Structure formats: structure tokens, C-alpha cells
Amino acid sequence: MNFCKNCGAQNDPGVKFCQKCGSPMVPTAPVAPAAPVSGYATTPYTPAPTELPGKGLGIAGMVLGIIAVVLFCLWYISIPCGIAGIILSCVASGKAKEVGMSNGMAKAGVVCSAIALGIAVTYIFLGVVVGISLL
Numbered sequence: 286m287n288f289c290k291n292c293g294a295q296n297d298p299g300v301k302f303c304q305k306c307g308s309p310m311v312p313t314a315p316v317a318p319a320a321p322v323s324g325y326a327t328t329p330y331t332p333a334p335t336e337l338p339g340k341g342l343g344i345a346g347m348v349l350g351i352i353a354v355v356l357f358c359l360w361y362i363s364i365p366c367g368i369a370g371i372i373l374s375c376v377a378s379g380k381a382k383e384v385g386m387s388n389g390m391a392k393a394g395v396v397c398s399a400i401a402l403g404i405a406v407t408y409i410f411l412g413v414v415v416g417i418s419l420l
């Protein structure tokens with residue numbers, strides 16, 4: 286629709302002057318986007334590093350931790366996997382911290398490995414010390 290800016294009358298599209306009051310019709314220009322706030326406009330966008338340092342180690346640590354949890358009853362597999370999982374995850378977490386990043390998989394690896402070691406040690410404790418055979 287083509288409304289007069291002066292009197293608000295509705296005019297036919299394309300008329301140069303208002304058909305009611307005669308004031309010049311301003312073509313409806315698209316609304317210009319608001320000017321960006323200077324603070325935001327001048328702030329350079331700093332992309333995060335694409336590759337997380339120690340990512341592979343974090344994955345390895347998490348996988349070892351999961352294996353250790355799953356195979357808790359095979360303590361001779363679970364305990365070495367859990368220890369290796371904690372070491373790899375800690376190394377991976379440290380590498381990520383060096384660049385101010387967080388390696389979630391490494392943290393999961395530490396938690397999984399620690400849980401696995403706890404379960405395996407408890408399992409051995411029950412089997413050997415208490416004498417309950419779980420095998």
C-alpha cells in the first residue's frame with residue numbers, strides 16, 4: 286500500500302504526489318539495518334583454534350576408561366587400562382589447558398578410569414580379602 290506521509294491517505298501505487306493533500310510521496314524505502322554498536326563492530330572476531338590439542342589422547346583416555354569399566358571383573362585388564370586411561374587423559378587435559386581450552390573427553394576419561402580402578406580394586410578386595418568368589 287502507498288500511504289501519504291503527511292495526511293495518511295491511501296494513494297494509488299506509483300503516484301508522485303498525494304491525491305488528497307498534494308504533498309510529495311516518499312517511496313517506501315526498505316528500513317536500513319540499525320547501525321551496529323561501535324563496541325561490537327570494532328571487536329575483532331577471534332575464531333577458536335580448530336583442533337583441540339591432545340584431542341586424540343583424550344579420546345584414547347576415555348576409551349581406555351570405558352574399557353576398564355566394562356571389563357572390571359578382568360582386573361588384569363581393567364587396572365592397566367584404568368591407569369593408562371588416567372595418564373592419557375591427564376596429559377590430554379593438560380595440553381588443552383595450555384591453550385585455555387577444555388577437553389571434555391579427557392575429563393570423562395579421568396572419571397571413567399578412576400571409577401574403573403575403584404570398581405576393580407573393590408572387586409579384588411572382595412575376592413581376595415573378604416573371600417567372596419565373584420568369578
Ligand SMILES: [Zn+2]
Binds near residue numbers: 289291292294305308
Ligand atoms: Zn496526503
